[in-house]
Amino acid sequence: MNDALRDLYREVILDHSRRPRNYGAMDAANRQSDGFNPLCGDRLRLFLLVEDGAVRQASFVGDGCAISTASASLLTEAARGLPEEEALQLVENFRGMVSGEGEPDGASLGKLTVFAGVRDYPTRVKCATLAWHTLRAAIEQSGETVKTE
Amino acid sequence: MISAPAYDLEKVRADFPILSEEVRGQRIAYLDNAASSQKPRAVLDAVDHVYETGYANIHRGVHVLSERATEHYERSRRRMAKFIGAQSADEVIFVRGTTEGLNLVASSLGRYALHEGDEVLLTGMEHHSNIVPWQMVADLTGAKVLAAPVTDRGELDMDGFAALLSDRTRIVSVVHVSNALGTVNPVDEIARLAKERGAYLVLDGAQAAPHLKLDVQALGCDFYCLSGHKMYGPSGIGVLWGKKRLLEAIPPYQGGGEMIRTVSFEGTTYAEPPAKFEAGTPNIAGPVGLAAAADYLDGLGIPEVAEHEARVREYAESRLAEVPGLRVVGTAREKAAVVSFVVDGVHPHDLGTVLDQEGVAVRTGHHCTQPLMERFGVPATARASFGLYNTEAEVDRLAAGLRTALELFRP
Numbered sequence: 001m002n003d004a005l006r007d008l009y010r011e012v013i014l015d016h017s018r019r020p021r022n023y024g025a026m027d028a029a030n031r032q033s034d035g036f037n038p039l040c041g042d043r044l045r046l047f048l049l050v051e052d053g054a055v056r057q058a059s060f061v062g063d064g065c066a067i068s069t070a071s072a073s074l075l076t077e078a079a080r081g082l083p084e085e086e087a088l089q090l091v092e093n094f095r096g097m098v099s100g101e102g103e104p105d106g107a108s109l110g111k112l113t114v115f116a117g118v119r120d121y122p123t124r125v126k127c128a129t130l131a132w133h134t135l136r137a138a139i140e141q142s143g144e145t146v147k148t149e
Numbered sequence: 150m151i152s153a154p155a156y157d158l159e160k161v162r163a164d165f166p167i168l169s170e171e172v173r174g175q176r177i178a179y180l181d182n183a184a185s186s187q188k189p190r191a192v193l194d195a196v197d198h199v200y201e202t203g204y205a206n207i208h209r210g211v212h213v214l215s216e217r218a219t220e221h222y223e224r225s226r227r228r229m230a231k232f233i234g235a236q237s238a239d240e241v242i243f244v245r246g247t248t249e250g251l252n253l254v255a256s257s258l259g260r261y262a263l264h265e266g267d268e269v270l271l272t273g274m275e276h277h278s279n280i281v282p283w284q285m286v287a288d289l290t291g292a293k294v295l296a297a298p299v300t301d302r303g304e305l306d307m308d309g310f311a312a313l314l315s316d317r318t319r320i321v322s323v324v325h326v327s328n329a330l331g332t333v334n335p336v337d338e339i340a341r342l343a344k345e346r347g348a349y350l351v352l353d354g355a356q357a358a359p360h361l362k363l364d365v366q367a368l369g370c371d372f373y374c375l376s377g378h379k380m381y382g383p384s385g386i387g388v389l390w391g392k393k394r395l396l397e398a399i400p401p402y403q404g405g406g407e408m409i410r411t412v413s414f415e416g417t418t419y420a421e422p423p424a425k426f427e428a429g430t431p432n433i434a435g436p437v438g439l440a441a442a443a444d445y446l447d448g449l450g451i452p453e454v455a456e457h458e459a460r461v462r463e464y465a466e467s468r469l470a471e472v473p474g475l476r477v478v479g480t481a482r483e484k485a486a487v488v489s490f491v492v493d494g495v496h497p498h499d500l501g502t503v504l505d506q507e508g509v510a511v512r513t514g515h516h517c518t519q520p521l522m523e524r525f526g527v528p529a530t531a532r533a534s535f536g537l538y539n540t541e542a543e544v545d546r547l548a549a550g551l552r553t554a555l556e557l558f559r560p
Contacts, residue, residue, distance in 0.1 A: 002173075004173075005506050005557065008502070009557055014557070014558065039514060040497075040498045040513065040515075040528075040529055041514065041519075041522065041528035042498075063528055064496065065497075065499045066495075066496060066499045067498075069496075121502065
């Protein structure tokens with residue numbers, strides 16, 4: 001197996017794709033949003049419990065590739081405890097990292113930097129960002145299904 | 150493999166410049182022919198030849214280059230009429246591809262034939278391009294769109310199809326060869342049933358044209374569409390064939406230059422087909438490349454091509470059967486050169502990325518057949534589709550790539 005593949009499919013990503021964390025609907029959620037990637041059929045539903053302007057809990061259900069599943073799983077861990085404004089900043093930061101448009105701010109991205117390799121795979125950027133666009137929609141409460149188009 | 154090859158494969162491969170391209174240090178193994186096929190030198194040269202020796206606008210100039218371009222264009226029309234078995238070249242409309250052909254038929258035949266309460270019968274294995282145009286014209290006319298069921302093997306359920314036909318059925322539109330599964334539909338039987346009800350029959354031949362010897366008159370359909378780029382011709386050119394009397398009867402699709410006889414603000418009269426359906430300056434070099442592709446295919450012999458592809462496909466099915474947890478989606482008894490599959494625990498999109506790293510090009514996704522994916526309960530599949538130049542060695546690389554994917558994704 002070549003190094004490029006190892007660079008994309010880092011152990012953390014494989015682990016989260018096989019055993020996604022915070023997987024399941026959340027009864028207590030007060031925000032919810034759907035994401036859909038028409039290109040490959042990936043879809044997910046993100047649940048948030050937002051209290052006092054901060055994300056208390058996040059969970060998701062859905063069906064997608066390793067990149068999109070791991071991205072959603074790591075998102076639910078990363079978003080927990082973040083004030084809404086910071087969560088939205090994290091969305092932008094993450095998007096900048098995987099699209100190659102920004103220099104990743106390693107400090108705020110933390111573990112999420114495992115997705116840096118995605119920037120070398122233009123067709124997979126949307127897989128990585130699907131959950132994050134959906135997070136933004138859930139926080140902004142647009143209520144519409146997010147499409148990665 | 151014991152049987153003798155249908156033609157000299159190495160020689161044929163040398164006709165396609167792109168097959169020598171290297172991707173990450175290896176020759177590309179191009180197994181995405183159902184999406185689009187590569188072009189032989191003869192097609193590339195034919196297109197260049199038009200631009201270098203006989204290009205101008207057609208049908209209107211009095212000068213020599215316009216005459217040459219017109220001759221190139223019309224000769225290509227005659228060539229394609231012969232390729233599909235049309236009665237006359239006037240029945241051959243040049244379009245951008247199958248999608249435009251189907252949109253033209255849906256719009257023009259739909260406005261001509263459909264009224265409130267009428268029905269259009271499709272199947273559950275149609276490409277979106279043979280669903281959405283009918284939904285659009287159904288919205289306009291008050292007609293209803295129905296879809297015949299598909300069996301677990303990925304064949305058309307003919308009892309279900311027959312049961313949905315009724316005196317309200319005005320149009321039947323069916324894919325000849327399924328792009329997602331490779332199923333070859335029993336179009337003779339479909340034509341017979343449609344005719345019994347007096348329904349018009351439209352066939353989507355995008356996937357059939359490179360694999361099956363076509364005879365549109367013998368097929369018993371009223372309209373047939375194909376794409377040049379899937380049969381080794383250029384992209385952006387295709388053919389819509391229609392029976393002459395129907396092309397005369399249905400209204401035009403687009404308005405503009407070339408498609409008129411006289412224009413005045415009191416009223417406009419239209420040209421005869423095919424001009425009636427070719428508004429504006431068309432793709433002039435495209436048909437010439439398409440005709441060269443037809444020559445190329447006929448030169449090898451479409452039955453020989455089909456025989457070769459069947460051998461590669463059967464070899465692929467035997468190699469893929471060795472991959473643990475792999476399931477082929479679509480096991481029709483009559484199949485063209487497509488193997489669609491899913492692998493337990495590995496999403497098709499990830500398979501595609503791993504294979505790409507190995508220089509193997511396959512398609513992953515819903516293949517623009519979302520209702521069919523729904524029918525099989527999968528969000529997407531990986532699809533290997535073979536062309537006249539593919540080899541068993543390329544299939545071996547596909548199988549090896551799948552092993553790599555399993556190593557990576559299965560703990």
